[in-house]
Amino acid sequence: MIVVLLQILIAVLFVSLVSILGIFIFFNKKTLNKILFYLVSFAAGTLLGAAFLDLLPEALEEGFKESVPVFILVGLLSFFVLEKFLHWHHHHAGHKHEEVHGFTYLNIVGDAIHNFLDGAVIAISFMNSTALGIVATIAIIAHEIPQEIADFSILIYGGFSKAKALIYNFLTALTAVIGALASYFYSSAINNSTIFLTSFAVGGFVYIASTDLIPEIHKEKDFKKSLVQLALLALGIFLVWIVGEIFKH
Secondary structure, X not given: OHXXXXXXXXXXXXXXXXXXXXXXXXXXXXXXXXXXXXXXXXHXXXXXXXXXXXXXXXXXXXXXXXXXXXXXXXXXXXXXXXXXXXXXXXXXXXXXXXXXXXXXXXXXXXXXXXXXXXXXXXXXXXXHOHHHHHHHHHHHXXXXXXXXXXXXXXXXXXXXXXXXXXXXXHHHHOHHHHHHHHHHHOHHHHHHHHHHHHHHHHHHXXXXXXXXHHHHHOOOOOHHHHHHHHHHHHHHHHHHHHHHHHOOX
């Protein structure tokens, strides 16, 4: 079993490293500044795609349960309350540094839950067989690339510096390690809470995309630029779908 545990840890650490390596490959500061506003559209599409085409099917994998919509609603309301608290805290703290939008922290919470679940999937897969574990790891890396680009874009657009965004992105990616270890040592407890966590993350992602990112997209009034934004939003959804079809885990 020690060999299996080592395989799991190597896989989740590799997935976590992808979260920062991909950013260095795809972005430099000059390019990022030029396309950041459009990447928000891509991020919104990716979040919606992850919510409805990745997480929701996982929550419904064993059939419809009445708890699923309840937990989604709990997720929506929880992120609403959290954002209200963040706005209140920022307003009363009296800081004069550049404002960081509340949705950046909400995205960190949602992404941490998502990565936790990914880690659990990797662990369970390796516990079944090495081959299944490798396939699951490849699948998760494939869908993490567009997801991490989206997350990085949201953090930068929300007010984080590039360095801070990279650090937070990597730290949230490390929750995959926690998910993997929890699943390895407490597989029955994790299995019992998966529906709650997955549904909660669906509510959180839908909240961020619909209340924070899409209103930002609506600020663009130029018709041609709006078409580009629509295309990028659709691309984000499409990438999540196509990766899910190619690498089903």
